[in-house]
Amino acid sequence: KAGVTQTPRYLIKTRGQQVTLSCSPISGHRSVSWYQQTPGQGLQFLFEYFSETQRNKGNFPGRFSGRQFSNSRSEMNVSTLELGDSALYLCASSLSWATRRGYTFGSGTRLTVV
Amino acid sequence: DQQVKQNSPSLSVQEGRISILNCDYTNSMFDYFLWYKKYPAEGPTFLISISSIKDKNEDGRFTVFLNKSAKHLSLHIVPSQPGDSAVYFCAASEARGSGGSNYKLTFGKGTLLTVNP
Numbered sequence: 093k094a095g096v097t098q099t100p101r102y103l104i105k106t107r108g109q110q111v112t113l114s115c116s117p118i119s120g121h122r123s124v125s126w127y128q129q130t131p132g133q134g135l136q137f138l139f140e141y142f143s144e145t146q147r148n149k150g151n152f153p154g155r156f157s158g159r160q161f162s163n164s165r166s167e168m169n170v171s172t173l174e175l176g177d178s179a180l181y182l183c184a185s186s187l188s189w190a191t192r193r194g195y196t197f198g199s200g201t202r203l204t205v206v
Numbered sequence: 207d208q209q210v211k212q213n214s215p216s217l218s219v220q221e222g223r224i225s226i227l228n229c230d231y232t233n234s235m236f237d238y239f240l241w242y243k244k245y246p247a248e249g250p251t252f253l254i255s256i257s258s259i260k261d262k263n264e265d266g267r268f269t270v271f272l273n274k275s276a277k278h279l280s281l282h283i284v285p286s287q288p289g290d291s292a293v294y295f296c297a298a299s300e301a302r303g304s305g306g307s308n309y310k311l312t313f314g315k316g317t318l319l320t321v322n323p
Contacts, residue, residue: 096249125310134315135250135295148310182249195311197242197249 094119096185096198104204110171113201117164117185123147124166125195126158129180138181141166173205209233210298212314219321225283227317229296232277236298240311241270241281244293253294254281286321293318 097116105111117124125148126138137150141160158168164185170177180202184195211230219225229239237258242250256263256270256279263270269282283290296314 127311127313132315135297135311135313137310137312140310150310184249195252197251199247199249 096183096196098181098183098198098201100201101199102202102204104206105173107173107175107205109173110169111173111203112167112169113181113183113203115166115168115183115185115198117166117183118196121185121187121196122164123186123195124160124164125184125186126166126168127182127184128152129182129200130178135182138168170203175205178203178205207232208314209236210296210312210314212294212296212317214317215315216318216320219286219319221288221321221323222285225281225286225290225319225321227281227283227294227296227319229279229281229314230277231279231298233298233300233312234277235300236312238299239270239272239279240297240299241268242295242297242313243290244295244316250295283319286319288321288323291319291321 099114123142125140127135129135138152139146139158140148144160155171160166180200182197182200184197186195209232240255241253243253244250254265254268254270256272261272272279293316295316297311299311
């Protein structure tokens with residue numbers, strides 16, 4: 093069974109640009125969550141989607157947005173990139189948004205903003 | 207305001223000995239706790255969890271202890287193996303929302319465990 097797939101694995105963008113990251117959950121999983129990992133802040137919750145609806149949102153500015161498609165694949169978008177957006181972006185999927193055992197994470201997309 | 211704190215950024219242990227990783231939390235609404243392990247260039251993988259109605263949960267070499275009055279949990283690895291060398295994240299969730307619950311995870315900053323042969 094394939095795991096959570098995130099593309100691309102690595103990305104370099106210039107400050108002010110926008111970026112779109114993609115996540116394909118495990119087959120049958122309908123909930124997708126996004127986390128940002130930085131050395132100073134650890135893993136911080138961005139948002140969670142279930143059945144194409146955003147169920148929960150973290151404390152990030154409006155430049156960070158996401159969506160989920162009918163096949164459960166999800167994308168997150170960051171507009172007007174800042175240097176501080178450089179991080180590892182992790183996607184995680186679970187069977188339902190009410191899971192209590194946590195998620196299965198992908199390997200992440202390493203975004204570098206220069 | 208960090209609700210989940212892992213105060214030790216790193217820990218070094220000899221192979222075969224016990225590794226103890228600690229985690230403190232401030233939100234009394236947290237009722238489910240998890241530990242994840244993360245290798246470089248990989249996503250975190252679920253290790254073990256514990257509900258707030260328990261004070262101990264064991265899975266092979268891994269045991270998690272929860273002290274609710276102290277708002278403290280710990281992960282014990284016995285015996286430690288070189289392959290256990292990784293970053294360990296403590297995470298917590300609380301039931302919230304209506305018509306069900308939204309279980310977002312709040313993570314600590316992680317502890318780098320190094321097990322020396």
